[in-house]
Amino acid sequence: MSVIEIKNLVKIYNGSAVQVTAVNGVDLTIEEGEFTAIVGPSGSGKTTLLNMIGGLDSPTSGTIVVDNTDLSTLNKKQLVDYRLHNIGFVFQAYNLIPVLTAKENVSFIMELQGTKKDILTQRTKNILENVGLGDRLNSRPNQLSGGQQQRVAVARALASKPKFVIADEPTANLDSKSTENLLDIMEELNRKENITFIFSTHDQRVVKKARRVIVLEDGKIVKDERRK
Amino acid sequence: MKDIIKIAWRNLWRNKRRTLITASSIFFALFFAIFMRSFQLGTYGYMIEQSIESYTGYLQIQNPDYFDDPTIDNSFNISDEMIDRVKNHENIKAVAPRVETFALASTGTNSKGVMVSGIDPVAEAEVSNPEHRVVKYRFTEEAIKQLKNDNALPPEINKKIETFKYNSYSSTAKIELDLDFENSDAEKYIPVIEKYCRFESNYLSPNDDGVLIADRLSRYLKISVGDSLILMGQGYHGVSAAGIYPVRGIIKMASPDLDNKIIYMSLPQINNFLGLNNQITSMVINLRDKDEMFETQNELKKIIGNDKYVVKNWEEISPTLKQQIQSDNVSGQVFIFILYVIVFFGIFGTVIMMVAERKREFGVMVAIGMKRKKLSMILSAEMLFLSILGVLAGIIVTIPVLLYGHYYPLELTGNMARMMEDMGFDPIMPLALFEPYFFMQILIVFIMIILACLVPVRSIQKLDAIKAIHA
Structure with missing residues (x-):
């Protein structure tokens, strides 16, 4: 079953002097439970594509349909709701809320969704245990290592029960051990709970783990490889 | 949230x-x-x-025409019963009747236009308390000379006193302040100063036939306690008003303007002087709670209940x-x-x-x-x-x-x-x-x-x- 259907997607940035086509006629379908890596050189359009899938940016032309909803029909406020209920984000620089503990960072997103307190508390604990941080529930981001922070970010992304998780260069700031650890956790979540992951990455360790690799160049898909 | x-x-x-x-x-x-x-x-x-409390009062009851044309012809009679009704208001602290007019004051060699204020000395004590400001000490030329001759004061104090020549004081506290006395200086020197500078000056009695004269005015007219003062003016309905009055005391007014022009006399005396039949020009009122002035003004209007009188507040009376x-x-x-x-x-x-x-x-x-x-x-x-x-x-x-x-x-x-x-x-x-x-x-x-x-x-x-x- 497809989660995301993209048809003839184009994104053109109008700079002061030149026009840049960041995404140039992309057609793509992401199926439920896929573990997909989008790779390509810098400027190939990976992040732009993810931003448009995530409803953070709007395409110049083409359509993105998520679970039968065409994102171009949503206004600014509806897009915020769309992101809240459908997408989990993992950023390169973790981007946790510094004044909240690991537990609060994870439960925060559920509070925004209006989840009941008892459910929220239990789910927060379970998710953080799943990412191996059951003993760091009350630590603030500055008390955690980079790898731990990124695991909290993954937990936060999963907290809202999203249809898919977008991870933009999630391992770029991590050492090899932390990267390995994070990838194992995400892979396990993908296998056990059938969560759909879409990465943009340069990291070959991520590419190796991915079961689908899409290569972008100059805004176009030049290779789309599925692995077993 | x-x-x-x-x-x-x-x-x-x-x-x-x-x-x-x-x-x-x-x-x-x-x-x-x-x-x-x-x-x-x-x-x-x-x-x-x-x-306000030293003269104008917070409120005044007047003849409606007096505010625009403050002459003796716009005076009015007020009954004791009406005064009692006003006094019974809970925010009224004191009331005092007044007659105010203008006259020419003369001492033979000097003359000046003055304001004559007829007061009930007893009631006025509750409103503006002029008795409190009666001058008790004066650095006259003669007093300064005697202080120097006595040698009881250090030369620097005598020198300082010289700079305050002709100044009048209603208490020794102001003298201490002017001469920069410490407590010990005051104990030593004030009795000496009192000895030579004490000034015999009295307040008015209810039926007094004399007058109180403001300090600066007395110096201008070169007149002192015991001297006589001639007043000439226009009385009620155009009759001529004239009289000669002994000065009972000198009074130091808070306002320099009033200190240059006011003369107090008792109500019976001003009635005689102006040919009045117990009329007054204003009933001056002091309040317990000043913040309630406007409310009290409105309530007094209702208590008076007719258009023979108006109630004015100090902001209307002293806009300056x-x-x-x-x-x-x-x-x-x-x-x-x-x-x-x-x-x-x-x-x-x-x-x-x-x-x-x-x-x-x-x-x-x-x-x-x-x-x-x-x-x-x-x-x-x-x-x-x-x-x-x-x-x-x-x-x-x-x-x-x-x-x-x-x-x-x-x-x-x-x-x-x-x-x-x-x-x-x-x-x-x-x-x-x-x-x-x-x-x-x-x-x-x-x-x-x-x-x-x-x-x-x-x-x-x-x-x-x-x-x-x-x-």
């Missing part, structure tokens, strides 16, 4: 030093604004109290004093406005900084699904907490200062004190207590916070999450 408050409160302490500096600027702005305003209003209140206070008030307000503008930009800078350095964080929050409205509420709550911190600290420190300054007013010294004494005021500057101005300053601080939040809140509403995340 709980999560908004939690995040806002914790955000506030992310940069403790900045929070404390900003809260301190709010604290100092509030403290100085309240303190300055309290000083101003306390001083105005005191000046009004002193100047009102205008002086208003103009000084405006200058004080301008100063406070400047203070607030400076503090506003300090707060505004802090908010802008808070938003700028957390732009990425805001971008992430919007990206993961936080509504911009909620984000704005977090920022506003942070500023609200910040202002509550500053305002609370301001209130906690200001209240004891105001209470102390109100009950133990600042005592002026030197030239400033002399100037106040010359104007007939005690040289003190009290602070006003918790009047509406106090709460107004607090309100202004909160309005400043709201204004300071407008721009950042607007920038959050327009926030581009992608740009913010990559900022």
Whole structure:
């Protein structure tokens, strides 16, 4: 079953002097439970594509349909709701809320969704245990290592029960051990709970783990490889 | 809501030093604004109290035509029953009948236009208390010469006394102030000064046929106690009024203007002088609670209940004093406005900084699904907490200062004190207590916070999450 259907997607940035086509006629379908890596050189359009899938940016032309909803029909406020209920984000620089503990960072997103307190508390604990941080529930981001922070970010992304998780260069700031650890956790979540992951990455360790690799160049898909 | 408050409160302490500096600027702005305003209003209140209670009174009952045409022909009779009704009002402290007219005063060699005020000496003691201002000491030329000959005072004190030649005093306290006496000096030298400078001056009795003359006027007319004064003027309905009156005493008036022109005489005497039939030109009223003046004025209008009399308040009777206070008030307000503008930009800078350095964080929050409205509420709550911190600290420190300054007013010294004494005021500057101005300053601080939040809140509403995340 497809989660995301993209048809003839184009994104053109109008700079002061030149026009840049960041995404140039992309057609793509992401199926439920896929573990997909989008790779390509810098400027190939990976992040732009993810931003448009995530409803953070709007395409110049083409359509993105998520679970039968065409994102171009949503206004600014509806897009915020769309992101809240459908997408989990993992950023390169973790981007946790510094004044909240690991537990609060994870439960925060559920509070925004209006989840009941008892459910929220239990789910927060379970998710953080799943990412191996059951003993760091009350630590603030500055008390955690980079790898731990990124695991909290993954937990936060999963907290809202999203249809898919977008991870933009999630391992770029991590050492090899932390990267390995994070990838194992995400892979396990993908296998056990059938969560759909879409990465943009340069990291070959991520590419190796991915079961689908899409290569972008100059805004176009030049290779789309599925692995077993 | 709980999560908004939690995040806002914790955000506030992310940069403790900045929070404390900003809260301190709010604290100092509030403290100085309240303190300055309290000083101003306390001083105005005191000046009004002193100047109004020393002559005009807070309210006056008059003939309706007297205000526009203040002549003796617009005098009126008031019944004892009406006076009792007025006196029975709970806010009335004292009432005193008065007849005021103008005449030419002459001592043979000198003459001057004067204001003659006919009073009931007993009732007037309850209203303006002129007896309290009867001159008791004077540095006359003869007294100064005797002090020098006696050699009881050190030469420097004699020299100082010389500079206050012809000055009159109703108490030794002002002499001590003028001569810069310490307590020990006062004990030693005041008895000597009293010996040579004591001045025989009396207050009026109820049916007195003499007059009290203001200090500066007496010096102009070169007249003293026991001398005779000729008054000439126009009496009731155009009859000529003239009489010769012995001077019973010299009185030092609070207002320099009155001190240059007023002569007091008893009501029976002024009736004879002007050919009146027990009419008066005004019934002067002092109040217990001055803040209730306008309400009392309206209630007295109802009590009097007819258009034969009008009730005027001091602002209508002495518009000049009102205008002086208003103009000084405006200058004080301008100063406070400047203070607030400076503090506003300090707060505004802090908010802008808070938003700028957390732009990425805001971008992430919007990206993961936080509504911009909620984000704005977090920022506003942070500023609200910040202002509550500053305002609370301001209130906690200001209240004891105001209470102390109100009950133990600042005592002026030197030239400033002399100037106040010359104007007939005690040289003190009290602070006003918790009047509406106090709460107004607090309100202004909160309005400043709201204004300071407008721009950042607007920038959050327009926030581009992608740009913010990559900022």
